[in-house]
Amino acid sequence: MIKEKRWKPEFERELFDKWIKSKNFKFNPETKKDIFTVDTPPPTANAKWHVGGAGAYSFLDMIARIQRMRGFEVLLPWCSDRNGLPMEVSVEKHHKIKMHETPRKEFIELTAQWAEKIGGEVTNIAKKMGVVAEYDGDFYYETDKPYYRKITQSTFIELWNKGLIYEDTKPNNYCISCGTTIADAEIEYEDKSTDLVYLNFETEEGKKLEIATTRPELLGACAAILYNPEDERYKNLEGKKAKIPLYNDEVPILSHPSAKQEFGTGLMMLCSYGDYNDIRTIMELNLPEKILIDKEGNMSEKSGKYNGLTVLDARKKIIEDLKSSEFFVKSEKINHRTPVCWRCKTNVEFVAMPEYYLKQVKFKESLKKIVDKIKFHPKEYKQNLLDWINSVSRDWVISRRRYYGTEIPVWYCEGCKKPWLPKPGEYYQPWKDSPPEYAICECGSKEFYGDERTFDTWMDSSITELFITGYKRFPELFERSFPCSLRNQGKDIIRSWLYYSLLKTYQLLEAPAFEHVFINGHGVDEDGKKMSKSVGNIIEPMPVLEKYGADAFRFWCASETSVGNDFRYSEERMDASQKFLTKLWNLSRFISMFEMEGEDFELQESDKWILAELNRTIKKCDEGYKNFNFFIPANEIKNFSWNFFADHYLELVKSRAYNRDNFFSIKEKNAAIKTLRMVLKKTLKLLAPICPFITEKIWLEMFSKDSIHIELFPQEENTENSLLNLSKDLIELNSGIWKTKKEKGMGLNSEIKNVEIPDELKIFEKDLKKMHNIIE
RNA sequence: GGGCGAUUAGCUCAGCUGGUUAGAGCGUCACAUUGACAUUGUGGAGGUCACAGGUUCGAGUCCCGUAUCGCCCACCA
Numbered sequence: 001m002i003k004e005k006r007w008k009p010e011f012e013r014e015l016f017d018k019w020i021k022s023k024n025f026k027f028n029p030e031t032k033k034d035i036f037t038v039d040t041p042p043p044t045a046n047a048k049w050h051v052g053g054a055g056a057y058s059f060l061d062m063i064a065r066i067q068r069m070r071g072f073e074v075l076l077p078w079c080s081d082r083n084g085l086p087m088e089v090s091v092e093k094h095h096k097i098k099m100h101e102t103p104r105k106e107f108i109e110l111t112a113q114w115a116e117k118i119g120g121e122v123t124n125i126a127k128k129m130g131v132v133a134e135y136d137g138d139f140y141y142e143t144d145k146p147y148y149r150k151i152t153q154s155t156f157i158e159l160w161n162k163g164l165i166y167e168d169t170k171p172n173n174y175c176i177s178c179g180t181t182i183a184d185a186e187i188e189y190e191d192k193s194t195d196l197v198y199l200n201f202e203t204e205e206g207k208k209l210e211i212a213t214t215r216p217e218l219l220g221a222c223a224a225i226l227y228n229p230e231d232e233r234y235k236n237l238e239g240k241k242a243k244i245p246l247y248n249d250e251v252p253i254l255s256h257p258s259a260k261q262e263f264g265t266g267l268m269m270l271c272s273y274g275d276y277n278d279i280r281t282i283m284e285l286n287l288p289e290k291i292l293i294d295k296e297g298n299m300s301e302k303s304g305k306y307n308g309l310t311v312l313d314a315r316k317k318i319i320e321d322l323k324s325s326e327f328f329v330k331s332e333k334i335n336h337r338t339p340v341c342w343r344c345k346t347n348v349e350f351v352a353m354p355e356y357y358l359k360q361v362k363f364k365e366s367l368k369k370i371v372d373k374i375k376f377h378p379k380e381y382k383q384n385l386l387d388w389i390n391s392v393s394r395d396w397v398i399s400r401r402r403y404y405g406t407e408i409p410v411w412y413c414e415g416c417k418k419p420w421l422p423k424p425g426e427y428y429q430p431w432k433d434s435p436p437e438y439a440i441c442e443c444g445s446k447e448f449y450g451d452e453r454t455f456d457t458w459m460d461s462s463i464t465e466l467f468i469t470g471y472k473r474f475p476e477l478f479e480r481s482f483p484c485s486l487r488n489q490g491k492d493i494i495r496s497w498l499y500y501s502l503l504k505t506y507q508l509l510e511a512p513a514f515e516h517v518f519i520n521g522h523g524v525d526e527d528g529k530k531m532s533k534s535v536g537n538i539i540e541p542m543p544v545l546e547k548y549g550a551d552a553f554r555f556w557c558a559s560e561t562s563v564g565n566d567f568r569y570s571e572e573r574m575d576a577s578q579k580f581l582t583k584l585w586n587l588s589r590f591i592s593m594f595e596m597e598g599e600d601f602e603l604q605e606s607d608k609w610i611l612a613e614l615n616r617t618i619k620k621c622d623e624g625y626k627n628f629n630f631f632i633p634a635n636e637i638k639n640f641s642w643n644f645f646a647d648h649y650l651e652l653v654k655s656r657a658y659n660r661d662n663f664f665s666i667k668e669k670n671a672a673i674k675t676l677r678m679v680l681k682k683t684l685k686l687l688a689p690i691c692p693f694i695t696e697k698i699w700l701e702m703f704s705k706d707s708i709h710i711e712l713f714p715q716e717e718n719t720e721n722s723l724l725n726l727s728k729d730l731i732e733l734n735s736g737i738w739k740t741k742k743e744k745g746m747g748l749n750s751e752i753k754n755v756e757i758p759d760e761l762k763i764f765e766k767d768l769k770k771m772h773n774i775i776e
Numbered sequence: 777g778g779g780c781g782a783u784u785a786g787c788u789c790a791g792c793u794g795g796u797u798a799g800a801g802c803g804u805c806a807c808a809u810u811g812a813c814a815u816u817g818u819g820g821a822g823g824u825c826a827c828a829g830g831u832u833c834g835a836g837u838c839c840c841g842u843a844u845c846g847c848c849c850a851c852c853a
Contacts, residue, residue, distance in 0.1 A: 006814075196853085213853065226853090263852050270853085277851035337852085383780055387849045491847080559801090560788090570788075572802055583813065590812030635790080639800085647817080654812095738818055742808060748817080 002592045002701050007585035009549025012693045016130055024710050025068075025132045027075040027139055029474060035481045036072035038064060039465045039514070040133065041489050041497070042081035042143060045119045046090045050531040051569045052523010054125055054541035055557040058550075059520060059630065060488055061131040062558065065689035066625045067485075069713040075481070077468045078123070078133040082115040082144040084405045084457030085178060085343050090114065091404075100179055104403050104431065111404040115144065125541050130550040130692050139468060143460045146427040149406040152460045154424035154472055155508060156398075157409060164359045164507055165398075167419075171272070171279045171289070172397050174351035175341035176297025176311075180401040181355050182341060183456055184394070185496040187348055192338045196264065197319060198329035201225065201242045204250075209242055210329055212264025214336055216322060217314040218271040220247045220303050223287040226259040226268045233266060245327035246318070247304070256281060273350035275339070293349050311349065356408065356453075357395040360503055364389055367502060370512045377628050381491060381519040388495040396500070398456045405454030411435045414447035425472070462500035465513050483511055486628075488518040518628050524568045539569050551691040552577040558630035558690045559638065580638050581694055584687075587646050588698045591680050594657050594673045601670035604656075605723070605763040610649040612719040613640065613727065614679050619716055621686050630690055637687050645679055648731060655770035663770060677702070682714045729761055737772045751775050 019025055038060055047053070064076040088099055091111045099107055119142075126133065134140050141148050159165055172181050197216045201209040211225065225242045227234035237253045244251060258281055259268040272289035273279050282289060292303040299306040299314045306314040322328040339348040367389050376382040399408060409428040411420045422428055422436050430450025440446055463471070465484035470477035483505075489497055498517065505513035523531050523539075531538050545553055556577040560567045603611075617640040624632025653672040656664045664672075681703055688695040688708050699708035737755060741748055755774045757765055768774065 211853095215853075258851055258853085260852060268853050274853065275851075277853070280851070334852090380780060381848095384848055387779065391849055494848085568788075570802085573788075576801065579813095579815095582815090586813035586815095588812090593812080631790090635800085646813090650812085735818075738808095742818055748809075 002585075002589040002698070005589075007581050007694055007697070009546075009552070011697055012130065012550050015693050015696050016127065016132075019132050019707070019709070020135070022707070024707060026137075027134060028073060029138075029470075029477045031073035033071060033073040035075065035477075036064075036067040036485045037075045037465075037469055037481050038077070039468060039484050039487045040077045040079055042079040042141075042461070042464060043122045044086045045080050045082045045115045046086060047122050048538070049122055049125055049541055050523050050538045051541050051544055051553075052521075052531060052567060054129060054545075055523065055553075055567060056488070056490065056520050057126055057131055058129045058554045058557050059518075059628075061129070061133070061692075062554070062630055062689045063486065063488070063518075063628055064132070065692060065709060066713070068709065069685070069689065069711060071712060075139060075468060076131075076133045077139040077141065078126070078135050079141045079464070080115075080119050080123075080143070081457075081461065082119070082142050083460050084400070084454070085180075085402065086457070087111055087115060087144075088402060088404050089178070089343060090118075099403055107403050112144070115142075125545070128542070128545045128550060129553065138474075141467060144404070148460070148467065150425065150427035151467055151472055152406045152455065152463060153409040153426075153428060155463055155466070155504060156455070156459065157421050157424040159358060159504070159507060160421055162507065165356055166359070167354060167356050169352050169354040170283075171350045171352040172355065173339070173348045174295075174353070175344065175346055175348055176295075177344045177346040178341060178402070179295065181351070181353055181397050181399070182348070183397050183458070184392075185396075185458065185499065186342050186456075187339045188342045188345075189337045190340050190345070191335045193333050194336045194338070195315075195319065195331045196334045196336075197322065197331040198265070199245050199322060200327045200329055201245060201267075203237070203243075203253075204241050209237075209253075209267055210265045211267045211269050213269045213274075214334070215269075215271060215274040215315070216318050217299065217303070217306065217311060218274055218292060219244055219269075219318065220249075221271040221273075221290040221292045222247075222249070222251055222269050223272055223282055223289070224251050224270045224285065225253045226256040226270050226281070227253070227266055228259045228261045229255040229257060231255075231259075231261045231266050245325065246321065254285065256285070275350070279350060289352075291351065293351060295351065295353075297349060311347070353401075355397045356399040358398050358503075358507075360392055360396045361394060363503060363506065364392055367506060370502060370506050373512045374514055375516045377516060377518045381494065381517075384491065385494050385498060388499055396456075396503075398459050399453040400456055402454050405457060406460055407431060408451045408453050408455060410451040411439065411448035412451070413441035413443060413445050414449060415445040416441060416443045418442060420448060458496050458500045461497055462504045465501055466505065466508075482509075484514050486516045486518060487514045488520065491519050491521065494519070516628070521567060544569075544574065548574050548578055549581075549693070551693045552581055555580060555634060555691050559634035560631075580642070581691070583642055583646065584694060585698070587641065587650070588680060588684075588702065590650070591676045592702050594676065596670045596673045597666050598670070600667050601674045602665075602667040603671045603675065604668060604767065606649065606652050606767045607671050607675040608720045609723040609726065609730070609764070610645060610675060610679055611717075612721050612723045613644050613649075614682060615716055615719045615721075616724060618682065618686065618714050622713070622716070625689070625713075633686060634690055637683060637690075641683050644727070645683070648734060649679070650676070651734070652764070652767045652771050656767060664766075684708060685711055685714050726760060726764075729758060730764065733758065733761060733768070734772075749773055 040060060060076060064074045067074045088111060091114050092099055094114065095110060173187055175182050194214050196212050196214055198210055198212045201211055203209060222244050227237065238255060240253050241250045242253050258277055270281055271278055272282055272291060290302060292300055293311060294300045297311060299309045301307050306317060309317060340346060341348055368386060371382065371385060407429050409422055409430060411430050413420060418441055420435065420439055420441055431452045435448050439448060465487065469481040469484050487498065501513050505511065552574060556574050560573060617636050620636045621633035656669055656672040657676065659669040684695040684699055685708065692709060696708050738748065741752060751773045753775055757768060
């Protein structure tokens with residue numbers, strides 16, 4: 001019998017400790033069961049979760065638990081992403097230093113220390129939420145550790161050996177603030193207001209040509225003037241030359257479809273490099289490039305008097321200069337979709353640096369076929385990924401000019417400069433170490449110098465599913481567990497984490513990386529706005545968890561919104577979750593008061609009715625869980641246990657269970673108690689993945705010494721489903737009698753006469769009479 | 777410009793392959809209730825299911841537009 005009058009979140013801690021100590025939830029690679037692997041998204045060490053972010057991780061735990069109940073050996077790894085830009089940026093901020101001005105070794109040490117210091121917060125939240133994952137052992141990993149980085153490097157070496165890597169110096173996205181080239185997937189677009197400046201260029205004959213540009217500071221880098229081939233206004237200019245304002249250089253006037261007639265004056269200034277289109281067109285037309293912006297993002301000597309200014313300052317200055325010149329016509333404010341670095345939101349420039357590239361353009365079609373083999377939840381996001389794949393138009397730049405990342409494992413011959421790669425399987429740091437002893441260049445030389453660059457963080461992140469399934473670590477396990485069963489992630493990193501994982505896995509293994517991809521929405525605040533630091537509307541999970549407990553929080557996550565939608569935080573709905581737990585607790589407490597007298601029982605029609613309702617609920621929950629849709633089971637269970645089981649069945653058989661006046665036989669009484677307990681037992685199992693604590697607590701009090709979480713999911717059974725047709729009538733009859741009593745000012749337990757029980761409900765007559773105290 | 781999704785009670789959302797008077801939670805109003813329920817129960821009010829057409833015996837549910845919002849993609853300098 002349950003003694004505690006109320007479910008208290010404080011019970012959770014003890015239960016969690018027990019789970020962690022138990023062997024039941026630790027992944028056993030030697031298992032005979034089928035393996036289900038979950039690719040936990042590695043939280044960045046400096047991550048701050050809001051309730052939405054935390055909620056996403058509680059889903060992982062729900063998935064792990066339901067799959068265990070389905071008989072799988074489940075691997076839910078735990079991990080921390082500590083590589084690359086996010087960490088470095090946070091160290092630069094904290095220590096108020098610049099990475100490129102700090103000795104590499106010192107910077108690396110600071111970053112490693114920083115990662116240790118701040119790493120634990122999200123893990124504490126996960127534990128508080130009841131997430132039982134691999135917090136230690138072979139399936140706990142940190143992406144900056146040698147055991148992880150060496151796998152990243154191995155994949156690089158293998159891809160190199162397949163001929164998929166090359167080095168090239170071509171203009172690419174360059175973040176001035178981060179001091180490195182970045183990939184297309186690391187670019188975001190922001191609408192920024194900017195000046196569209198109209199200027200007069202001049203033809204050789206002195207004829208004025210009005211041209212609009214948003215990048216006047218690049219006048220000196222102008223390579224040509226373009227007009228659209230269809231544009232009648234400018235056809236006469238073909239082959240002529242134009243003189244650039246302020247710089248006086250002459251450039252050709254050419255026709256090209258990338259110039260749009262409708263924009264500005266229809267004449268376009270082509271510079272190296274104002275945007276990605278400029279890059280493509282200049283390469284296509286084989287025009288000379290003039291680079292006016294240096295690596296620090298300042299104007300170079302070639303820009304003349306603007307040398308040393310930042311891009312934005314140079315723009316201001318040159319607009320002033322133009323305004324006081326004869327060339328200026330007018331300027332207007334326009335909204336310009338500006339590419340910015342997704343980490344630091346700095347405007348991206350286009351600079352040519354020698355970088356390593358991984359081929360991806362030629363894999364687009366194969367990848368689309370691979371995507372077809374993966375099940376998406378919800379399926380809409382598949383299109384999202386396909387859109388991105390379709391938009392890929394150049395290879396992935398994978399080298400970064402940063403310090404705290406996985407080193408590119410390449411040395412170069414001092415003599416002939418040829419690159420040399422070591423064998424895969426070790427962790428290499430070419431910037432400080434000599435190559436292995438067996439290193440020898442094709443030319444016979446043994447003198448090498450190391451590459452100083454690191455990888456794009458996504459090179460590390462895109463192998464998480466390989467790492468956890470045991471790639472290059474546990475060959476037998478890998479054989480059994482690849483492809484990874486499930487990737488769960490946010491929609492904002494479809495183009496990066498998901499795409500790159502699929503790309504690399506396909507290149508290495510020619511197989512899809514995952515069976516299922518589960519995309520969850522963003523956390524939004526009560527007004528539906530995305531939670532973000534800058535808006536200041538972050539709701540932290542810890543206080544919420546302290547107040548309501550993990551189960552209420554998890555139930556809220558599950559019941560709040562359907563798969564893939566954003567979920568918004570609401571205090572009211574958290575209260576509602578908590579009320580449901582209270583209801584469940586009291587329901588259980590009540591049922592726990594009854595004991596059967598002996599073993600004999602004889603099920604009555606009302607018992608069979610609730611069993612049929614239970615069966616229907618099991619079926620619905622099963623369908624929801626199969627699709628990793630927790631919204632369905634959460635709401636079905638709540639509806640069933642509250643509106644059917646507690647409100648109607650329990651009321652119906654209460655008297656029979658007490659049987660104080662021996663109105664019923666022992667067998668009839670026992671049947672009520674038996675049914676109450678059986679329905680509760682299965683309901684608890686249904687709810688266990690979503691609310692692991694309260695179900696466990698009740699389970700241990702009432703049904704078993706062993707955890708509910710090692711039970712199998714309830715099976716559907718043969719029940720008398722024709723009884724389901726009576727549910728509506730039964731509920732209406734009860735409501736009607738309650739209503740009548742209410743209207744007459746009677747207590748619910750007072751006697752009532754002249755109640756006509758409809759024929760089809762006569763089978764419940766005995767229970768009904770007792771329930772409503774109906775007398776003849 | 778293209779794609780995807782959304783638009784259902786005051787608020788947040790369910791409504792699968794079209795079928796009788798459109799649902800839930802919260803809120804609101806009224807009443808009842810002290811032995812499972814720091815509450816619960818019952819009842820009421822509240823919706824021309826974004827707008828305009830079409831298919832059909834019959835449409836939130838299918839088709840075609842339009843509008844608004846959100847997200848993704850795209851070479852508007």
